[in-house]
């Protein structure tokens with residue numbers, strides 16, 4: 001959404017550069033001095049005709065007036081989404097801001113910080129040197145792009161299609177009301193969660209997909225700029241560790257995670273805190289989370305025993321299990337507030353014997369909530 005306060009500050013700056021007092025500027029624009037004061041204090045936006053006049057007087061494009069920079073015009077082959085996000089990229093090694101380096105003579109497009117750390121854009125993905133989690137069943141499963149497409153086109157495969165579409169609809173309704181300008185998808189994988197949102201978005205949005213896996217992002221880029229393209233949505237791909245995001249503080253309107261935080265395994269809470277850091281004040285995290293109904297119950301204890309035996313506690317060790325109240329307390333420790341938690345489905349009864357019907361139920365036995373937490 002357009003931030004009235006920021007636009008107001010920009011107008012005040014341009015007015016001062018032009019050498020006008022508020023009343024002289026008002027006279028030039030044929031509006032009242034109160035109107036100028038209202039814009040500059042973020043209470044209102046100028047009418048479109050007036051905005052056009054301000055743009056003309058200050059030789060500033062409408063996009064720069066409203067969004068700070070005219071990223072609409074692709075520069076040297078850099079697309080609009082990346083150009084927009086490049087304003088907020090920081091070096092994950094030293095936290096300095098990153099500068100876009102336009103290629104000369106066949107070099108790759110890249111980003112570089114003041115300390116000389118360089119990150120290339122490889123196959124349209126900004127590559128921060130991350131590696132997939134060793135032995136991850138999920139990433140090993142997608143053998144090649146053909147296989148990736150098969151998965152995307154047949155989303156009935158229970159192996160990855162966790163839960164039912166109902167929770168995506170809950171997430172969508174929240175996002176639709178928030179109308180964010182920038183959405184960050186944490187540990188996006190193939191983006192089965194964000195796909196539902198991308199299909200429906202009908203306002204200008206930049207979606208930043210982040211994942212350890214460069215390979216998956218490369219395929220996502222082909223898929224989401226072809227078969228799944230939505231012209232309202234600019235897609236940006238960052239291959240990085242979400243526990244150390246290459247993004248500046250306060251630059252994202254919605255942090256989205258569809259099982260992404262949990263996929264980060266032992267870095268889950270670091271990822272959740274990073275999401276908080278990059279959110280603008282007052283902005284929201286929209287995510288789903290698996291919780292237990294009651295830690296002490298016989299059912300939970302049986303599942304814990306099975307998980308510990310079958311997956312060495314790798315996915316959801318008892319230390320990582322919460323009921324929804326405990327989870328909210330953890331959120332509050334990080335700084336999030338005003339939580340809305342909606343239960344999507346309850347816990348599965350544990351099998352009577354000691355064998356999992358499907359290995360993947362390791363991921364699916366817990367109750368599921370959609371949570372919205374505010375910064």
Ligand SMILES: C[S@@+](CC[C@H](N)C(=O)[O-])C[C@H]1O[C@@H](n2cnc3c(N)ncnc32)[C@H](O)[C@@H]1O
Pocket residue numbers: 132133138139186187188189190191192193194210211212213216240241242243257258259260263264265267
């Ligand atoms: C099953 S996907 C998550 C589901 C996905 N969000 C979706 O909606 O389809 C798991 C992904 O988490 C990623 N991942 C795990 N740890 C990560 C980390 N520290 N930073 C970024 N991505 C991570 C893996 O590379 C993998 O692609």
Ligand SMILES: [Zn+2]
Pocket residue numbers: 091092093094095096113114115116117
């Ligand atoms: Zn650096």
